[in-house]
């Protein structure tokens with residue numbers, strides 16, 4: 446199947462207007478007539494009103510979009526050349542991949558795919574998912590055949606929420622296609638809108654694998670440092686000081702201990718381990734890292750309880766403040782935040798919990814408070830490194846503690862001497 450190079454008449458529809466899809470649709474609209482489609486009508490309305498609750502795009506950026514329409518009406522998907530799927534890829538309660546949203550999005554666009562079209566997947570999946578899960582759905586519903594009538598591609602997203610230094614436009618984009626010609630077309634399609642350029646992978650499975658190992662590598666590196674933090678606590682050595690000393694070597698990687706939540710680093714490795722087990726390989730290192738990182742919330746809660754007991758603070762009915770409930774700093778995303786593990790574990794001790802997070806709307810948790818009172822709490826846990834908390838400083842945060850209360854600093858935001866414990 447041959448393709449003309451993409452040009453300003455190439456019509457692009459992006460399905461899913463979340464953290465990944467909205468900036469992507471916005472970028473494509475600078476070059477191509479673009480549709481931003483989402484099944485969530487409220488999300489589409491919000492974007493049409495010029496607001497993006499994910500904060501991926503500012504109101505000014507939204508207003509400066511090129512040739513773009515937004516819709517939640519399936520019929521509006523008719524007549525596009527390129528369909529790009531950015532549906533979520535969560536895991537279920539058993540840590541198994543849940544490809545249902547991707548399957549449903551694929552089945553939806555299959556009703557509109559015609560001869561000559563290209564369907565590109567951006568959702569993070571395991572190697573082989575595009576060929577094994579998505580292509581059969583497309584072929585069955587369209588009655589067409591891949592690489593004869595239409596082509597598919599995979600181009601993973603690498604954006605980092607809350608990190609304004611790394612956005613879609615300044616990160617090299619990996620691209621791939623189901624045939625030589627479609628790979629070339631897809632690469633050119635992205636190259637036209639991504640100033641950082643592209644890396645054309647040899648095939649879709651390579652591109653899928655590359656994305657999933659990027660986050661698996663980060664997960665394992667953090668797991669190692671988390672394990673070391675637990676060990677150094679037992680050895681009564683300051684982890685931060687050890688990391689600073691080791692970091693003076695040129696090739697020591699700068700990772701720090703912490704909670705690993707969110708929809709990427711804590712989730713993607715399970716996609717890889719699922720696939721590994723499917724082909725009879727038991728992934729020992731990857732799953733060990735996952736176990737360590739998934740246990741850190743309970744570890745933090747236990748550390749705080751221990752510190753409170755050492756100060757003869759009565760645990761039952763103690764009042765504890767958790768500062769931060771998002772999965773990482775300076776973003777409003779609470780999905781799969783491991784702060785919930787701290788909350789649940791402390792609640793099991795029948796403590797009273799308040800959670801304060803200037804990035805999160807009050808309706809997201811019964812424990813959220815909008816204002817803090819001085820001398821109210823037996824313990825304060827600074828769980829997320831929001832810049833607001835850094836700006837407050839340890840002494841101001843101590844002001845919320847009753848006399849003798851415990852300040853625990855999960856992310857080492859403050860000098861060790863100003864807190865009572867940290868990871």
Ligand SMILES: NC(=O)c1ccc[n+]([C@@H]2O[C@H](COP(=O)([O-])OP(=O)(O)OC[C@H]3O[C@@H](n4cnc5c(N)ncnc54)[C@H](O)[C@@H]3O)[C@@H](O)[C@H]2O)c1
Pocket residue numbers: 460461462463464465466482483484485488531532533534546549550551553567568569570601602603604605606708709
């Ligand atoms: N958020 C990130 O920083 C990031 C970074 C890299 C990769 N990813 C990956 O990108 C994918 C999307 O992540 P996200 O964070 O943007 O998710 P998200 O939840 O923010 O957005 C997904 C959007 O897709 C919509 N949607 C669901 N089913 C749909 C359908 N059938 N048709 C149209 N829209 C549909 C949802 O309503 C939602 O608005 C995931 O696979 C994720 O792992 C995310």
